[in-house]
Amino acid sequence: MAIIETLNLGQKHRRQYTLKDINLSVDAGDVFALIGPTGAGKTTLLRLLNLLDKPSEGSIIFDGINVTVSNSHYLDIRRRMSFVQQKPVVFDMSVFDNVACGLKWRHQQSETIKQKVGNTLKLVGLSDYANRNALTLSGGEAQRVAIARALATNPEVLLLDEPTANLDPNSITKIEEVLTHTIAEQKITVVMATHDMSQGQYLANKIGVMMDGKLLQTGSPDDIFNSPISREVAEFVGIENILDGEIIDKDGNLATIDVNGITVQAISDYAIGERVYILIRPEDITLTLAGDTTSARNTFHGRIIKATRIGPLFHIKANCGFPLLAVVTRKSAQEMGLTDGREIYASFKATAIHAIKK
Amino acid sequence: MEELWQALGKAVELLVTFDAEVMEVSGRSLAIAATSCSITALICLPLGSLIHFSRFRGKRLLISIIQTLYSIPTVAVGLFVFVLFSSSGPLGGLDLMFTPAVMVIGQVFLVTPVMLGLTIAALNGVDKAISETAVSLGASRFQAAVITLKHARYAVLTAVIMGFGRAIAEVGLALMVGGNIKGFTRTLTTAISLETSKGDIELALALGMVLILVALVINLTLNRLQQR
Structure with a gap:
């Protein structure tokens, strides 16, 4: 069953479409990679799915609830997801407190918070950094904190916007390991934007190709990379x-x-x-x-x-x-x-x- | 010139010997300014956050009006509070005129624009990605506002200290609504004004030194905050 569905979703910026007619269906447990060049609308779509922005047209249906009808469900639905943005944003506080934020906002018990934060920091390999101010971390470490913070809340849906863009190869490997482990262990639904096609192919079971604000093709990695439906898609996937x-x-x-x-x-x-x-x-x-x-x-x-x-x-x-x-x-x-x-x-x-x- | 040096020497003596009158007036000034500033902070921090995080028509105009009121003359606020609390005024029944309470109320009116405007500016200075990240991680609007305020804490503290500086240094309002009653509503600024007119330069200078000392502490604190 689809946990996220969009119907003719569109977004306009200064009367110009940045996203148009997006019809997407992501099943629970899917790892859905949105691939496309810069400016294709991947981030815009993820922001809409995370309910950070309101769409200009169309609907978003989350677990059967049409969230575009009213915003009364926003907080409850947003608390079932986590969003990791491309540029790692960490709060001016310790690494531990950063990862604990989402749990505190969900009013979890301090013992539970301690345990979950400890486990998540171990998963991302930052246990030794718990007491360090997150602002002193490198880009790769900060992104791992951002991923740990998102995972600590045990989201049903994890939204990732280019999680390894502009990072060094070691950080990329570490983050991909964490994601692979989480996907395998938690059966989490992931929607990730990436322009790294090998990453999309390696992590995802479904891929959507976006260009100029449109979703041109969705399918299995095999479909996308071997049977593109148009010349644009073929060129983008490296044929x-x-x-x-x-x-x-x-x-x-x-x-x-x-x-x-x-x-x-x-x-x-x-x-x-x-x-x-x-x-x-x-x-x-x-x-x-x-x-x-x-x-x-x-x-x-x-x-x-x-x-x-x-x-x-x-x-x-x-x-x-x-x-x-x-x-x-x-x-x-x-x-x-x-x-x-x-x-x-x-x-x-x-x-x-x-x-x-x- | 010699008289001035004598007066200065006497003023220092009054200070170092903890002269009862100097201490009493200084203590009252600090207490009234600290109370009015605390009340103003309790109003301005949530109100500033509300204005910053809300989208409404006329927001820019409202912020411009708040900024214009930074330099409102203290006598104008004094007159407004006087009319409000005088025996024939709408709040005259409260019988607060010429009490420290009405001085606090007056200072709240006086300090609010500065503290509110600087709080909004402090929140504007925080990267929008902070509140957006908080929201994306499941923070409510209130929780997102709290974390944004935390990131603006030094700038917000600067706003509070600036407000305190304006409150403790004002004289027009304290004279008009406090009445400069000895042992009751006399503050550093009203006492300086009175003692100077009476020709008691030593006491006026001693009180002036206390005021300068307070200003110095405020400036040093601000500098330390800005270096962070």
Whole structure:
């Protein structure tokens, strides 16, 4: 059952929509990641869900209660959630008192507060900092205090706005560990905004892609990353091979697509004559030096335009009559001698192609 | 010039020997100013928070009016309180005229704009994210206001001290509604005024020194707070 639902939710700022027609459904226990570029409206949506701002239009239904009808439920409903903002805000008091705040505001007994704060500080690895003023902490530590403060109240719904943005790798790892542990142990519902797609993929079971104030696609990480519904979503989720084509033949659901005069075979339900974008993830492309070594339906001869080392991988840009980007390990690139100008064969399966209507 | 030095010497003697009259007048001044300031703080801190946290039409105008009243002349407040509490006034029946109580009431009127305006300014100086974070963590409006006030505590304390400074240093109001009655409503400022007119410069100077000492303590406290 959905614990949070939004119906045609919209928000205007100076007569301009910052959020429009958001229809979202988050089930209890879901970890829902909102991904999208900066300015997509993720923070605006989280603020609305936390009832910090009133929407210009549409409704928010929390656990069956339409909270946009009246604000009489605001405090009760807000006390069932916690919101961690992108910029860690800590109060000018000790770390212990910071984490205890939400519990004190819920009038919990001092013994309970002591126990819960102790446990939560242990979880985030800040037990030794309990008596330190929170203002003296580093950005990563302050964010861990903010997360501890949110978790201490045992919220049903945890809202996270870019919880690891601008933090050092160690802090990111620690915060992701805490979130993974909490999600697994407490079966908490999480709605988190992130522009780190790997984080969304790693933590969430559902993802929503937002752009320009609109929710373009929701689905499982697999749906979003392998079957984006539009070119914008495909570009955002890192599908770098997006080619224009037209279906010229069908054999069952095996389509023959004309791309720049070259035929590509893909699995598609679209009919002959349909203009489509074909999407191929770089990691689904195999590069070989001879053309007859793979069983893939699509094999194209081409030449490397640029081989660039990025961390442990090589990004190989090739021209096969159309541009293609493939990814190979550093070891493979060295063994095969994949350097600029080298002739190669690029192969990919028909099932590796996702075609979307243009 | 020699007379002045003699007067100054005598004033210091009155102070260091804890002259009964000097102590009595100083004690009353401090008591009246402290009482009026405490009452004003009890009014201004919640009222300032209410104004700061509420959204209403005319809020900016109201704050401008409060700020304008910072410099209201003490005699104007004195006249207002006099009319209010004189025997023919609407509150004349309370029979408070020429008592320390009416002086306290007058000082509350006098200090309220300063303390209220500075409290609102102090709350404005706190990052909005503090109250927003509190609300997002389940604080009620009152609880969010309390934590915001806590973050503004040094600035709010400055507002209270400024109010105390205005209360203890005023003379017009104390003369008009207190009557400068010896042993009853005579304060540092009214006594200085009277003793100077009588030509008792030594006593006037001694009382003036107490007033300067109070001002010094206020300034030192403010400086310490601002350094935090």
